[in-house]
Amino acid sequence: MSETLELNTAMEVPKIALKGVKKAFGPKVVLDGVDLEIKRGESVVIIGGSGTGKSVLLKSILGILTPDSGTIQIDGEDTTHIGGRDRERALAKFGMLFQGAALFDSLPVWENVAFGLIQGHGVGRKEARERAIATLGAVGLTPDVANLSPSELSGGMQKRVGLARAICTNPEIIFFDEPTTGLDPIMADVINDLIVKCVKDLGATALSITHDMASARKIADRIAMLYKGKLIWVGPVSQIDNSGNPYVDQFIHGRAEGPIQMQIKAF
Secondary structure (H helix, E strand, O other): OHHHHHHHHHHHOOOEEEEEEEEEEOOEEEEEEEEEEEOOOOEEEEEOOOOOOHHHHHHHHHOOOOOOEEEEEEOOEEOOOOOHHHHHHHHOOEEEEOOOOOOOOOOOHHHHHOHHHHHHHOOOHHHHHHHHHHHHHHOOOOHHHHHOOHHHOOHHHHHHHHHHHHHOOOOOEEEEEOOOOOOOHHHHHHHHHHHHHHHHHHOOEEEEEEOOHHHHHHHOOEEEEEEOOEEEEEEEHHHHHHOOOHHHHHHHHOOOOOOOOOOOOOO
16 A cells, blocks of 8 residues: 555656746846646657747756756756766766757767767677667667768658667657757658657657647647746647647747747848
């Protein structure tokens, strides 16, 4: 009975919890009191225009940036100001698909995929290569791709390799930074399907940032919109078209007219 109670209590603790997170660079306030909880196994997508703070939010959770105020918790642990080995332990829970894949040009594909295993987990090269090839298979790439260099791959294949690297260590949390940028609509949909499958197979918690509403609709359980440093709407993906929020409505339909005014320089 007590074990069941402990399990239920653990399940109720958010995987990621942000409370009052603020971050400014000089006079420019980028995050202005962000509150967000992400449940275990949930996929949350943050939408918003360029320069609204989406990347700063990810970097703050990862500890690359330190918030000026507020707290960030991972599995109930306050990680806002931790460093050293405690930060390394926290980061071991994460995998990340970077915008543009961000592969190492000097390494063959399999070493790119196995980078976290070798450098972060001390796995031997033989085992790491085997696991990398198996992970490439999970994203639809054949073993012969393993020895290629990133420059020999198409954009879609590079994204798949980036996804394989993100999941190779079996992370508990995966970040997706603009996962479909630069891809044609068909390949973007392929990547979206792979993201959904990989996150489900791992039972991972996912946090994504994107401008691509087709991607957001496919991979999200919930969507949150960041505007001028604040989350102005958070809700289930099924409610995004009926949010009742004029800012959200303008953004998801890509309308020039509306409360969001773009700053356009005249030359």
